[in-house]
Each structure stands twice: as structure tokens, then as C-alpha cells.
Amino acid sequence: SVKERQPVAALVGANGEILFIDHEGVQLPYSRFLNRADVPLLHGVIANGKIDTASLKVSAEILKNLRSLPEKTLLKTISEVHFNRLTRAFSVVSDAGVEIFLGNETLLPASLQKLNDLWQSQAIDKKTLNELEYIDLRWQGKVITRSRNA
Numbered sequence: 001s002v003k004e005r006q007p008v009a010a011l012v013g014a015n016g017e018i019l020f021i022d023h024e025g026v027q028l029p030y031s032r033f034l035n036r037a038d039v040p041l042l043h044g045v046i047a048n049g050k051i052d053t054a055s056l057k058v059s060a061e062i063l064k065n066l067r068s069l070p071e072k073t074l075l076k077t078i079s080e081v082h083f084n085r086l087t088r089a090f091s092v093v094s095d096a097g098v099e100i101f102l103g104n105e106t107l108l109p110a111s112l113q114k115l116n117d118l119w120q121s122q123a124i125d126k127k128t129l130n131e132l133e134y135i136d137l138r139w140q141g142k143v144i145t146r147s148r149n150a
Contacts, residue, residue: 008023040063082099089102090108133146
């Protein structure tokens, strides 16, 4: 069967154009999705005017992992995925501006599992998430949060 590719993220190209990608990191036609795609924006995956395919694929994998969670509300709160070229670390940002530090590619599976566990146990939900400045999942056996009022 044939399935139409759907955008999972957007990024701003070297010339300021918006590029949409699917869950495999494949670039999709801009005009088809411009007015109907409400997807997270990717940062840091373009270097020297070229797409860093490795970081793009990992960013798409992060979104795919979030999409696979039973409770879809977490994915719906994510507005951005950041890749830090210096530290090779990833983070996601919620609509409320809460940054969730995931770490580098080797830490991602454990960090995403912790995030999944926190969300499913309702230790962190949409209301709680909006009260935080950040969540740091990079440390083994620990979840570090900072409240906006701290």
C-alpha cells in the first residue's frame, strides 16, 4: 500500500525558507504543508548552509519516540527540538518555554525513557510542566527540575 508522507518537523533553511521533514528525515514539498502543518521547529541541524543529516535523523527519531508514547499530549506540547553543535546534545522545548535537556545521542534512550515514565506516572503533566523552567534528564538515576519561581 502507498502512504503519503506527513511532516513531523520544520526547519529554516540557509536562505530563510521553511523546510518540512517526515519521520525519516526526508524533505517534503513546502507548498503542500505551509498552511496546515503544526509541527515542531528544529534548530541546529543546518551548518554552513547545509543540513547535517545525522543530527536531522536523530531529531526525527526523538519526535518519533515522543509520538509512540501512549499519551499523545506530551508530543502536542513540544514546539522545538534543539541540537547543540558544540556539545552534540539535544533538548526539546514545550509551548510554555520549558526546556527538557535530553543529552547526547548515547544518553537519548535513557532520557526519553525517563521522560516517558514521568509523563505516564503523571509526576509531570501539562499543568506541572508549565510551572517549570527546565527538566534535566541527562544524569543517570536522576531527574533535575527547576521551578519558574525558584
